[in-house]
Each structure stands twice: as C-alpha cells, then as structure tokens.
Amino acid sequence: MKNLYKKNLLEDWNNKNKMEKAKVRWGIIGCGDVTEKKSGPAFNKVKDSQLLAVMRRDAAKAADYAQRHQVPDWYSKVEDLLDNPTLNAIYVATPPSSHFDYALKALKAGKNVYVEKPVTLNAEEARLLSEAVIKTNGKLVVAHYRRQLPMFLKVKELLKVGQIGAIRTVQLRLWQSRSPELVTTGAADWRTDPTISGGGYFFDLAPHQLDLMLYFFGTPLSYDGFSQVQDGASSVVDHTTGTILFENQIIFNGSWCFNVRSEDNIDRCEIVGSEGKITFSIFGNSILLRSDQGEKEFVFDHPEHIQYPMIASTVAFFEGKGPNPASMEEALTLMEIMDCFSKKEIKPFHTRK
Structure with a gap:
C-alpha cells in the first residue's frame, strides 16, 4: 500500500509538472464520439500540448469523459470553460450548427481555436468567422486532418514530381447506402438534420474530399453543381454533383450519392x-x-489517433513554429463550393441552334 501511495504521488507530480510546462493548454467544447479516439487523446501526446478541461452540456457525460480520459476539469457551461485563465486553446468538437458561435466566443475570449469540419453551416457563417479571426488577431485551424496524413502527403508528392505527367482529369465518386458505413456508429441522427449538419451526409463527408482537392490543386477558378432528393423517403438531399476548374486548368468532377445498395458502395478518386x-x-x-514504368501500390497505417499529425501541426502553428496547416481562408473557399454544389435550382441546359 505504501509503495502504491508513493507511485500515485509520483504520477500526480509528473502530471502536474507536465501541465505547468505545456505551452498549449487545451479545453474541448463538445466531448462526443469524435473526441474518444480520433482526436481527444492526441492532445496529451503532442509535445508542448496538454488537455486540461472539457465541456459538455450534459454534466454527467462531461464528468464521465473527464474521469475516463484523466482530464483535470470539466464543465457544463461554455462560459465557465472559456473563463478558465489556464486555457489558451479551444477545440470545438460539437455538431456544425454551433461551430460558429463557439469559435467566435473562444476568439473573443483570447483563445486560439481548432474547429471541426465543416467549419460552419454555410459560407456566410464562414465569411463572418474569417473576419473575426482577423479582427481578434487570433489563430484558427480547421480540422481538415487528412491533408496531414502520410497517405495524402504521398499523393501530393507524386503529383509534385510529375509521376503521372500532366494532369488531364480528376474523377471522384462517393456512393453509399442510406446508412453509410463511413459515418461514426451511433452518431448519425444529427447528420440528417440540415439545421444541425448543414445538409445531410454530403456536408459531413465531402469536406474531407473537397479540402484535399484544394490542397492538391490550389485555387479554383470556377465551380458549379447541384443537389436533389432522389429518394422520397429522405428528409435531406441524397444526390449531389459538382465540377471545379482550377487556375492551372485541372478539371475535377465529383459525384455523391447516398441512396444506392450497399453492394454498390464506392469511395474512389482517380x-x-x-x-x-x-x-x-x-x-x-x-x-x-499506374504509369509507363508499371504498377505500384503504397499501403499506409493511419495513426492510432488519426488527427494526431494535424494537432501536432496546429500546436506548432499556435507556438509560432510553423504555418497554419488548414486556414480559415481555405475553409471559406471550401464552404463556398459546398454551398454551390448544394443548391437545388438547376439552370436549363443551353441548346445549340
């Protein structure tokens, strides 16, 4: 018992010592499913980073998360979290409908912000948030974490060295059943409520894909698209299509359908x-x-906490040691594309005479 007591005292001292030394001290708003493994534990594993508090409106769930993840403080009111003077960085991990309000409050409280995607419900909110970042002189990173994964860094490298020559076309298809396997189990209800998600599964999954297209190919010159409800049983748009012309003349075509048979599921970018x-x-x-030199496959093991590389880059940015890995300006462009692709008014095709 005496040795166990000494061990606990030592662990408490080490944890306290680490907290005092951590330069980026985090609080999480909305400790739901995404924070359990994808992101939450990574905040304590990145150098100079420490998770010190969590907030959830359900006090019992906030306390449970804090206990299970050994987080020192928990709150049920966002104001109490933001009033904590020890915290200097906030991770907004709620559903999209509250991203704008929470991120804005955090910036006004003098905290740096890491916010989940989609960054807001729409482009107008994204524009206002982008202005707030400038006005408050704050730092904000959007959780477009795939651009920091080794797999997609490899794609970018292959493109940069011209492995496939001049790019002719980019084709993306994401077709899923009405209950996509790609969505976190047990957390799908809000995704089909447009007042919370912004517009169904397209708004939840397409930001990952479209952000990578911006990351790979740069500034879009023009874009257009439309959405529709094909299945009468659906309460939200279930079919979206869109095209982007980039400044470097690369053309992207995307198709998202969430009403196919599970046997016809596809997630492919060419x-x-x-x-x-x-x-x-x-x-x-x-x-x-596949190239003139033959065929080669690259296989990757994603990090245990898949957002770890992005969180590490975010911490470096907050410390002034690196660039913004996913800026609000880029996210605004993404949301403008999302809004364009989501429109339901379809202009008639021009016919040649």
Whole structure:
C-alpha cells in the first residue's frame, strides 16, 4: 500500500509538472464520439500540448469523459470553460450548427481555436468567422486532418514530381447506402438534420474530399453543381454533383450519392495524367500508381489517433513554429463550393441552334 501511495504521488507530480510546462493548454467544447479516439487523446501526446478541461452540456457525460480520459476539469457551461485563465486553446468538437458561435466566443475570449469540419453551416457563417479571426488577431485551424496524413502527403508528392505527367482529369465518386458505413456508429441522427449538419451526409463527408482537392490543386477558378432528393423517403438531399476548374486548368468532377445498395458502395478518386493514373479512396489506406514504368501500390497505417499529425501541426502553428496547416481562408473557399454544389435550382441546359 505504501509503495502504491508513493507511485500515485509520483504520477500526480509528473502530471502536474507536465501541465505547468505545456505551452498549449487545451479545453474541448463538445466531448462526443469524435473526441474518444480520433482526436481527444492526441492532445496529451503532442509535445508542448496538454488537455486540461472539457465541456459538455450534459454534466454527467462531461464528468464521465473527464474521469475516463484523466482530464483535470470539466464543465457544463461554455462560459465557465472559456473563463478558465489556464486555457489558451479551444477545440470545438460539437455538431456544425454551433461551430460558429463557439469559435467566435473562444476568439473573443483570447483563445486560439481548432474547429471541426465543416467549419460552419454555410459560407456566410464562414465569411463572418474569417473576419473575426482577423479582427481578434487570433489563430484558427480547421480540422481538415487528412491533408496531414502520410497517405495524402504521398499523393501530393507524386503529383509534385510529375509521376503521372500532366494532369488531364480528376474523377471522384462517393456512393453509399442510406446508412453509410463511413459515418461514426451511433452518431448519425444529427447528420440528417440540415439545421444541425448543414445538409445531410454530403456536408459531413465531402469536406474531407473537397479540402484535399484544394490542397492538391490550389485555387479554383470556377465551380458549379447541384443537389436533389432522389429518394422520397429522405428528409435531406441524397444526390449531389459538382465540377471545379482550377487556375492551372485541372478539371475535377465529383459525384455523391447516398441512396444506392450497399453492394454498390464506392469511395474512389482517380487522378488521370498524360503518363499514368493515381487511384485511392479518401477513407481508405492505400494508393495505386499506374504509369509507363508499371504498377505500384503504397499501403499506409493511419495513426492510432488519426488527427494526431494535424494537432501536432496546429500546436506548432499556435507556438509560432510553423504555418497554419488548414486556414480559415481555405475553409471559406471550401464552404463556398459546398454551398454551390448544394443548391437545388438547376439552370436549363443551353441548346445549340
């Protein structure tokens, strides 16, 4: 018992010592499913970073999360969390409908912010949040974490060195059943409520994909698309299509459908060049390269906490040691594309006379 007591005292001292030394001290708003493994534990594993508090409106669930993840403080009111002077960074991990309000409050409280995607419900909120970042002189990073994963860094590298020659076309398809396997189990209800999610599964899953297109190919010159409800049983849009023309003349075509048979599920992106093709799944772990030199597959093991690389880059940015890994300006462009693709008014096709 005496040795166990000494061990506990030592652990408490080490934890306290680490908290005092941590330069980026986090509080989480909304400790739900995404924070259990994908992100939450990573805050304590990144150098100079420590998770010190969590907030959830359900006090019992906030206390339970804090106890299970050994977080020192928990709150049921966001104001109490933001009033904690020890915290200098906030992770907004609630559903999209409250991203804008919570991120804005955190910026006004003088905290740096890491916010889940989609960054807001729509482009107008994103524009206002972008202005708030400038006005408060704060720092904000959007959790477009796939752009920091080794797999997608490899895709970017292959493109940069011209492995497939000049890019001719980019084709993306994400077709899923009405209950997508890609969505976190037990957390799907809010995703089909447009007042909370912004517009169904497209708004939950497409930001990952479209952000990577911006990351790979740069500034869009123009874009257009539309959405519709194909299945009468659906309360939200279940079919979306869109095209982007980038400044470098690369053309992207995307198709999202959430009403197919599960046997017809597909998650595929093909980047076709003059000398080959790169094929991969946004939610997979491998890249297939076909070129004039033959065929090669690259397989990756994603980090245990998949947001770890992005959180590490975010901490470096907050410390002034690196660039913003996913800026609000980029997220605004993404939300403008999302809004465009989500429109239901379809202009008639022009006919040649």
